[in-house]
Amino acid sequence: MQRNQYPKSRELFERAVKVIPAGIPGHLGPANGCFIPVSAYPFFCERAKGAYFWDVDGNRFIDYMCAYGPNILGYNHPEVDAAARAQLAKANCTTVPAPLMIELAELLVDTVDGADWAMFAKNGGDVTNLAMLTARAATGRKKIIKFVGGYHGVLPWMLDVGYPGVLYEDIENIITIPFNNLEIFKHVLADHHGNIAGVISTPYDHQAMNENHLPADGFWSEVRQLCTANGIVLILDDVRCGFRLDVRGSDYHYGFKADLICFCKALANGYNISALCGDEALRPAISSVFATGSYWLSAVPIAAAIRCIEILREIDAPKVMKKIGDLFADGLIKVADEHGFELRVTGERAMPILTFGRDDSNLLLQEWVAEMMMRGIFLANHHNIFMNCAISEEDLEQTFTAAHESFEAVRKNHPDI
């Protein structure tokens, strides 16, 4: 296989850093995106279609990061884009919203098992924050429980000690405990009895940089029961998992019912919209919370979301991605094994994280992912990857071929491991 080169990406980055702090800020950039080494990675995209994107140097990638989740049906999906274009021809960001907003809310209420209503915003962090405010408004309490490694956005309360700009006062009412540990959960409830407004969690422990863990048997049912008994609002951050595990919500997937569910990434196949769905009992509380934004009710992303959800339902997208994810994981584990490496695939198969055994520094993983990158397979060495419905069996075969070569290259550098 030919190895990629990125001269135009580098040239553009040098231009970018002159006018944009860090060149490409945030998780799409080389620093937060863990481009290790940076020389192996493309920086800028030229175009995208289906399971692929092409960088500015003309290299094609089978993209298993899916823009960190939004690409669920395939980039530039013709039907979703057509719905968006049709709405754009009528109106987008206007002084009063388009009635389409009601259609999307009705569709979500009809699709998501625990949804009695829906509200819209732009990013995942908008709705996790809105959920937190709603929990406090509903209970009159201060404290929020979250779990170790749980990512809920970038507002100060969602971050941690030591992050530049975050004050101790921003996080003093956030209690962080290990996922899957009911004993500690019960202790915290007892220690802060009457002061906890909400519990916010992803459906399973899909933290970055580490192996992921599914909920232990009985974990969610007991958390649900304890929240109900203590008057605590249970918030499901389904921003990353939403519509990848079950279109009815990831709480439905794991057999419980959250009070509030936050969606974003896969909601509109790349159009910028997020949604908060919730239980009828919380309607007065959320109605009282002041939350809004200039683009929150723009009609184009709403039109895209409607068509995206309809298709996800029609094709049973979670089942499609589970099947692709199983083929992907089983195939890669087999290839790794043939080269004497222990590849671990943890988390849900529709969005697994890859780690290596005997690699407590992650150096082997970083080296292997870089080799894959230079062969046109976009994975991550730090974060879960994502399946999408456009990945074909041929794409998987190409991935396995690249994996063979990449393991071989890593083996040459580490003959003794």
Place this chain on the structure above:
Amino acid sequence: MVMYETVKASINLHAILRNMEDLCQLDDASAEAIGDRHVAIRFSVPGIDRLVLAFQDRSCQAARGDGMTHNMNLRFSSPEHLNLMVEGEKNPLPTKGFRYITFLKDTFTFLAGQLESYLKPDRERIADDFDFLKKSTILTAYAALYAVPEIARYDEMGQKVARKIEDGIINITVGEEFGLHLIAEKGRLHTAKGRSTKARAEMMFDSFETAFGLLNGDLDSYTCIGMGYLAVRGRIPMIDNFNRLLGMVPRYLS
């Protein structure tokens, strides 16, 4: 405020004054000033590990704790007292070794001035003199990297961040020429000289110019990573949390 003064004093002692050891290796004028004199000064500050600086044969050796003998003792009534001395606003109280007062007043003051010239360097000289830039970078790196364990030990937020650093070693290197490493164990940190062969994470500066720029706030690490001037690899959460501690250093040294 009490905590702030304690953290600052521990940094002044075990990161800034400790740097005399390296200053005397790098700076001929400093080595010359010491000559063949033999003076071991102990700094005693309430609530903080003691420091002994032993000057002998054109060199200086720094030792934390009470393991090294001394012939002069400087007592400080409080961490704030030490901090005011470092800022030149208050004098120490010698309780032993009065005959070395001249060394303290002349030689030690000269050495402190030399150290300051590297830690707060003249920018025009930096631009014209690579050797000066290199020495300034090394001494600034030592100051910053030895300050990090003090923040992890005494600063309340620093303690919380340090507890998140997984056990293991982080290498910080500049090309092939210079390296030091940070050892993390159960939330306690320790800085050591040289590059470790057992690191779980590495930060690699491509040049002294890059390291100088980053340590002095002229460059940002995100841009440097993208440009390839700074490379990181290994357990990135260790580096992230280490950088958060490093980011707290200017609060105490600015």
